[in-house]
Amino acid sequence: MTTWNQKQQRKAQKLAKACDSGFDKYVPHERIIALLETVIDRGDRVCLEGNNQKQADFLSKSLSSCNPDIVNGLHIVQSVLALPSHIDVFERGIASKVDFSFAGPQSLRLAQLVQAQKITIGAIHTYLELYGRYFIDLTPNVALITAHAADKRGNLYTGANTEDTPAIVEATTFKSGIVIAQVNEIVDELPRVDIPSDWVDYYTQSPKHNYIEPLFTRDPAQITEIQILMAMMAIKGIYAPYKINRLNHGIGFDTAAIELLLPTYAESLGLKGEICTHWALNPHPTLIPAIESGFIHSVHSFGSEVGMENYVKARSDVFFTGADGSMRSNRAFSQTAGLYACDLFIGSTLQIDLQGNSSTATADRIAGFGGAPNMGSDPHGRRHASYAYMKAGREAVDGSPIKGRKLVVQMVETYREHMQSVFVNELDAFKLQQKMGADLPPIMIYGDDVTHIVTEEGIANLLLCRTPDEREQAIRGVAGYTPIGLGRDDTMVARLRERKVIQRPEDLGINPMHATRDLLAAKSVKDLVRWSDRLYEPPSRFRNW
């Protein structure tokens, strides 16, 4: 007779074995390695929680310290490879395969591991795509997660950084997997319950608080006048005519400049209440002036940001917070909102080719993209209209549109550091594809999805291009003094400019001389602190006072 609950039985056996070894639901941190060696089977799929921000660093370190004779052949399925210990598990032979989304800080070591054939990469995903697979074919057998606090029954409080936890725990616990949580504190009563205790099998108090990276903090002092000029063009040339209200910003100084120009430049254009009211965004400190000025009505966040806790708590009309005041973030829901409920995504990239494909991949690093491909794509499953969506849809076709278009904007200076041209004939992604033996080149945003490119030279509206040739010339037409830009067909570019496919600052009524740092609502982190009524508490690395 077939057994139809083998997974349940296997879990029961693991729990019984742990019980025999004296493990209760609460596990002292000294015994975590022993617990992992007890409840992780050879070949298990293991999810180590970690993403752009918080990291289950103690559990990750513990896993990497397990005896590889006992724990091995693991298949790691996790959002981000960020910590050294995330890579150590492969070097030590504990894990052999990985499916993930982003490997920023460890992208070089990852590429070396692939070269040395010590790791098999299943695939590189977007966050939402990986969560989707958690419920289909990459369901974890064991999830090692992190929360801020637990109560004595094992209910978990994530605090502001809920992030990926609900998605990971739900997939694992409801398919007979084992959930182990590290927490910073154990308290009598939690401010709120983020994960119910019966979804958690074991919890431990880690010797140190979990690591959280202030990834979304940009110091206004570093914003250049070229970035300010591009931000002015984005606001006047895109946000205003499309009436962009629901949006997401990528990470970086280019978009930080836009945020800091809302209460000044955008306000002077009469755009308050007209643009940028509703956001899917982490609580960027550079949002503070626009929030304080009443520009921004609502922000739902993927995760939190170090130092923004008290500010968020005091601005519950804007942010999603619990009754305790702290933010409830949720990466799965915010990515969903970014995909389906936002009219615009704007972000930077390292390279753009003549078809408009863009990528941040470089030839010797395997990085992945996290959420950008999801946010930066036109969702064909969207069915609701908006002014922006309809206008872009009309521009994209000659006749009457049957669907709208999401605005996907790439904002770049034509040359990046070391005088490397952003505009290229071929993306490095194709070289990396060959090196990795990957099925597809790691393109961040497909040219078909990009609607506008903003550079210091102007805006190219790719929606209005009617042929691949026009598209190429529109891209060349804003590529400045790069070889790609110099290779333009001047006559054609002039015609595209007449048709407003290309718009220069002067076409938009913007005088580049006015693009000065005086336009920034805050010129320093200290200014942000002042705007916030001293509620924002920047991490020490951002303080010079």
Next chain:
Amino acid sequence: MTTWNQKQQRKAQKLAKACDSGFDKYVPHERIIALLETVIDRGDRVCLEGNNQKQADFLSKSLSSCNPDIVNGLHIVQSVLALPSHIDVFERGIASKVDFSFAGPQSLRLAQLVQAQKITIGAIHTYLELYGRYFIDLTPNVALITAHAADKRGNLYTGANTEDTPAIVEATTFKSGIVIAQVNEIVDELPRVDIPSDWVDYYTQSPKHNYIEPLFTRDPAQITEIQILMAMMAIKGIYAPYKINRLNHGIGFDTAAIELLLPTYAESLGLKGEICTHWALNPHPTLIPAIESGFIHSVHSFGSEVGMENYVKARSDVFFTGADGSMRSNRAFSQTAGLYACDLFIGSTLQIDLQGNSSTATADRIAGFGGAPNMGSDPHGRRHASYAYMKAGREAVDGSPIKGRKLVVQMVETYREHMQSVFVNELDAFKLQQKMGADLPPIMIYGDDVTHIVTEEGIANLLLCRTPDEREQAIRGVAGYTPIGLGRDDTMVARLRERKVIQRPEDLGINPMHATRDLLAAKSVKDLVRWSDRLYEPPSRFRNW
């Protein structure tokens, strides 16, 4: 000085007013109308939980019985308009605006309300899109939800039909909204906690159990031999060559036929373990034979299905279940999985035009589409490869692809009931658009996203078409004896058949004479019960024994 927590204050005022009126967290059902009149403000955004299956019917009825002098101008934001009371709130002047996803059973009344200008439709969404907006600009002020049971502290147990609850509650409670739950039972200890009590403000025991519709049950007795022929073509002509492992099926007899052919026809082709192993799907009773035959490894579900409770509990290796044994469904995650983690969506439609656009909209009903546009779209944010995704991507372009393609299959008989041709020159959706004054025609799946059309005449592979003309002839070439089919260019269709753009049953080695009901693994609901070892308990309307 600006107040930044007006929403919190407003909630506190509502709660205080309710407290003054003697309301505790537990509210006797006789007092629910009074509670609603106390905590719902004029113009509030209210989400009434309800979807394809479970309905917060008691709370909906109660809302529709409120005094319109006290409660009015509401903006309803909810998945489905399914119950008479969902429409009553508009007729009685309690609500005036709606944003929703699907209005199947009430689509006629809804159209009449629009005609009578008693309702404003914000937009019609897909489920996931509406959830996204819950976190951006359509956050509910009040959510009226339903669960199976509560404990004395107000923790909720949804049972198998978790469905939309987590998405609704999270958006509402973390933006200072009020959550009110109706439950069937109040118990001392819950089998598990699905929603923590501190996310819930009030709960009541409804006088009757909440309504649940067995929407996904198809009686095998009603499957025709034409449907069996089409199912054979889908299996041999699509599932096998693309090695479809991760998939979603639409609702209907066409796809039920595929499910019932897996253990017979597909097994005879040696496809067990090769196709259909991982699903995003409700627990269709017609899946039972394939599960029992070992075809299916995993199923994650949007919601549950009446009568499948004990079967699901006994098959926890396949389904996502809690420690208590009952299913944990989740519409948001399953839709995410359907979008990003599945290689194929296959479903039926009422009309297909010559561009391949399809719709179930008819001119006098405003129905919406629920999840189909989401599942039936090519996700440009996907970055992981699979055999199916890559093969489809290569077919779609002449050169080397930079992205793959999701398979989106429409499966229809050329004529539907009343001898109406499925293939049309213009979709009724365009007429409905005019009547509604909508921005866009309610197209269910865009022609650009459709990869294959299966009819009794054959399979058209639209990926292989290189021009709009070829595409039109490929569609005409499987449109049978409909006027559209008869209007084909025979020479061109013959050429498309040579190139395997069109494949007839004989091209696939399928003899239509073999398409008999003998191939069905179960020929009746009673057969399904037998296959299930009597664990499946069909609702009485499906029993004739």
